[in-house]
Amino acid sequence: MNSGSESDKFSLADFFLAETDDPLVPPPDFLKWRRDVAWAISLYEPSLGSAAEAICQLGSRPVINMASYGYLALMRHPKIIQAAKDALDQFGTGSCGSPILSGRTTLHDQLESGLRLLTGKQGVLTYNSGFAGALGTVAGLLRKGDCAILDERSHTSLVDGVRVSGARLAFFQHNDPQSLDSILTRESGKRRLVIVEGIYSMDGDMANLPALLEVAESHRVGMLVDEAHSILCCGPGGGGVVEHFGAGQRVGIQYGTFSKGFSSCGGFAAAAPEIVDYLRFYSNPYGFSCALPPATVAGLSAALEVMREEPWRRERLWENGDYFRQQLQRLGLDTGDSDSYVVPIVIGDDRAMLYELGHALRDRGLFVSPVDYPSVPLEKLRFRASVTAGHSRESLDQALGIIADVIVPAMRRRGLLKGVQV
């Protein structure tokens, strides 16, 4: 992709509707575009040659890893690995069945007990995929004629869940209680559910939960909080943004994934036992999909234990996030609304620049994710840096040095540096 070329005017948003007669024939203009932008998008689907730690191997090259979600750096914790190995020896490679019919083990029971303690909710359901679990939880609760009211920055899994359910899909402006209020008023008379995230995945800002809850409660409407990026990482005991705000009793259903704070895979819903009992039979990604593998489950229970013994990991995560974000701001870079360890570096609408800089950063040994439209607005293309508890101050400073060498001069040349005039 070169600046000003035809191909950089297009994005994945342009090829969703296929104008071919046969679904097995992808749109020819997509295939042409894919060839034209091959160099740019070779940044996607990289293959790691090691664990997704703060310093990892990209192929066979060491890089500073700010692209993986293992916020609490648990992916190679000896206690967790040992627990997973023991379970592998005792229970074998897979659970070999849906949890409803045969896939549960005593390890699944233990994990659900641990998650009940973590969330303070008495009902818990685990899923083998964070995405499928979020989709399935939403689709399991809503029906045609209902209305889901989502923060406009909600993850695709939640949006897809509403679509699958057949319920009406409405969005309120990001984190804005007044906007939520007016949509709830507009949709009154229907069964409604408000859906928000704990920490937003592309922007790294926390839900304005107290104000949003007040509005939802004033309409007597319940709330689902997706804590994919916040469970285990926020709140004094790791119970998420819900715990951070002391809102456990007021949030009807809390959802979390295991791919981020837990450095593993899967997801869970936590709610009152009768809600979870209903979901067991009406959330298809639970009932119609194989249960999490026993080794993964044992590792997840061990991760809960480790985080009770090593709360410093949560403190380090937040310290690292604050340090990195503040240093980026000092360089004049735009970190958007972030107030956490998920830190966007917003570069504007120049798609060619996004990919040129992405390659330059990677060549210099910094692994961050480029985020393009339609995942974020056209004028707010960005890199997203995930800071973790595993990053040393030295590695953060090295990353900042690379960013200062690569991104800052390019932004300055284009007059895009925040607060810096040329």
Ligand SMILES: Cc1ncc(COP(=O)(O)O)c(C=O)c1O
């Ligand atoms: C808010 C939210 N929900 C659900 C998911 C899906 O989780 P997973 O990647 O574990 O499937 C993500 C993933 O990034 C997410 O950000």
